[in-house]
Amino acid sequence: MVxxxxxxxxxxxxxxxxxxxxxxxxxCKEEKYKYCYDKEHSCPESCPGRCxxxxxxxxxxxxxxxxxxxxxxxxxxxxxxxxxxxxxxQxxxxxxxxxxxxxxxxxxxxxxxxxxxxxxxxxxxxxxLPSSPPRSPPPxxxxxxxxxxxxxxxGERRVRCRNKNYRNCYGIKHTCPSACPDQCEVDCxxxxxxxxxxxxxxxxxxxxxxGGDGITFYFHGKKDRDFCLVSDGNLHINGHFIGxxxxxxxxxxxxxxxxGILFDNHKLYVGxxxxxKWNSAIDRLSLTLDxxxxxxxxxxxxxxxxxxxxxxxxVSRIQDANxxxxxxxxxxxxxxxxxxxxxxxxxxxxxxxxxxxxxxxxDLSFKFYALSGEVNGVLGQTYGKNYxxxxxxxVAMPVLGGExxxxxxxxxxxxxxxxxxxxxxxxxxxGSEEFVGMNCASGMDGRGVVCKR
Numbered sequence: 362m363v364x365x366x367x368x369x370x371x372x373x374x375x376x377x378x379x380x381x382x383x384x385x386x387x388x389c390k391e392e393k394y395k396y397c398y399d400k401e402h403s404c405p406e407s408c409p410g411r412c413x414x415x416x417x418x419x420x421x422x423x424x425x426x427x428x429x430x431x432x433x434x435x436x437x438x439x440x441x442x443x444x445x446x447x448x449x450x451q452x453x454x455x456x457x458x459x460x461x462x463x464x465x466x467x468x469x470x471x472x473x474x475x476x477x478x479x480x481x482x483x484x485x486x487x488x489x490l491p492s493s494p495p496r497s498p499p500p501x502x503x504x505x506x507x508x509x510x511x512x513x514x515x516g517e518r519r520v521r522c523r524n525k526n527y528r529n530c531y532g533i534k535h536t537c538p539s540a541c542p543d544q545c546e547v548d549c550x551x552x553x554x555x556x557x558x559x560x561x562x563x564x565x566x567x568x569x570x571x572g573g574d575g576i577t578f579y580f581h582g583k584k585d586r587d588f589c590l591v592s593d594g595n596l597h598i599n600g601h602f603i604g605x606x607x608x609x610x611x612x613x614x615x616x617x618x619x620x621g622i623l624f625d626n627h628k629l630y631v632g633x634x635x636x637x638k639w640n641s642a643i644d645r646l647s648l649t650l651d652x653x654x655x656x657x658x659x660x661x662x663x664x665x666x667x668x669x670x671x672x673x674x675x676v677s678r679i680q681d682a683n684x685x686x687x688x689x690x691x692x693x694x695x696x697x698x699x700x701x702x703x704x705x706x707x708x709x710x711x712x713x714x715x716x717x718x719x720x721x722x723x724d725l726s727f728k729f730y731a732l733s734g735e736v737n738g739v740l741g742q743t744y745g746k747n748y749x750x751x752x753x754x755x756v757a758m759p760v761l762g763g764e765x766x767x768x769x770x771x772x773x774x775x776x777x778x779x780x781x782x783x784x785x786x787x788x789x790x791x792g793s794e795e796f797v798g799m800n801c802a803s804g805m806d807g808r809g810v811v812c813k814r
Contacts, residue, residue, distance in 0.1 A: 572743025589777035591741035616722035
């Protein structure tokens with residue numbers, strides 16, 4: 362009989378141990394939590410047999426952590442000491458039960474249980490405490506959104522093809538090249554991101570132009586002078602050049618500080634404010650229409666529109682500060698970004714820029730909707746009907762002359778030698794449409810881009 366009792370006792374202890382190791386399945390029973398209701402969860406290892414689902418966080422948590430965690434082991438073990446008392450005369454059985462944890466409790470089961478619980482809870486409370494914090498996942502679900510912006514805010518901008526005619530590329534996101542982390546567009550033909558300054562119609566840096574024919578050239582002009590960039594029937598654009606004289610050179614280092622645009626009977630001014638120390642978060646862009654300042658709150662996407670007939674003028678920020686897109690319906694679109702001469706640029710090109718002035722200037726990208734075949738100007742002539750490039754190809758820096766030809770008396774004066782402006786569209790205007798069907802694979806740094814019809 363003793364052996365049979367011991368055998369049953371061993372089987373009972375094994376079954377208890379097995380059931381203790383199998384975690385219980387629980388579900389959320391509150392229907393208001395639709396995303397969690399009736400979803401099955403397994404109890405944590407710390408309380409495999411006693412837990413419930415916190416429907417708010419949709420996670421299993423130990424129920425009454427302090428008490429259940431301690432009682433389970435001891436509540437199951439008291440039964441063993443109760444059964445051993447009958448076979449107390451048999452000392453051998455206890456040794457056989459001692460290898461498993463049950464034997465230690467028998468010697469001190471009744472007296473210690475009350476005292477250990479108070480002493481042990483503190484240690485056991487520390488494990489449960491982590492189990493209660495899991496109830497704070499809701500806040501952890503909200504933080505995830507920030508990571509995505511931060512990846513974009515690391516300096517690289519995401520752009521996409523906006524032309525629905527290119528189905529294989531339309532809407533696909535691309536990251537701007539490292540050469541222009543925040544100034545690029547997608548060339549839908551090649552389905553790749555291209556720096557704005559490497560596209561036809563660009564005027565950037567120590568004025569580097571990319572003509573409508575895709576050929577890159579430089580026009581240095583002179584510092585503190587105005588030059589005619591584009592002149593046509595209903596569009597005239599002059600650029601004001603700033604710069605520094607290098608005593609070791611026969612020319613000035615120059616940059617386009619501002620542009621004055623004439624169209625219909627309006628005057629639009631876009632300029633970079635003089636800036637000692639550059640801070641990209643501070644807006645250094647100046648905008649006026651017919652002499653009235655355009656107040657555009659900082660923040661990407663903010664837009665200002667005029668109601669002056671016959672064409673709507675819209676100005677939109679394409680970055681939080683210092684970069685805008687200006688469009689006059691049916692006439693032109695311009696992207697203008699204020700940029701400084703950096704210390705690195707100054708060292709490489711020996712500009713000798715000081716802390717008094719970082720020579721903030723404009724990087725420009727033009728798109729024209731209604732040019733005639735007679736358009737002229739430093740950039741405009743490259744869109745002309747019978748234009749043949751005068752640029753000397755095959756040299757490191759192809760320079761276009763013609764300072765006298767393109768010189769203007771002031772920023773809004775349409776009096777350069779090649780001026781065409783009269784405030785009216787020419788009959789049969791639309792010479793620029795010839796370039797609409799051109800596929801320009803830009804992306805080269807320096808010599809130019811290749812355009813094919």
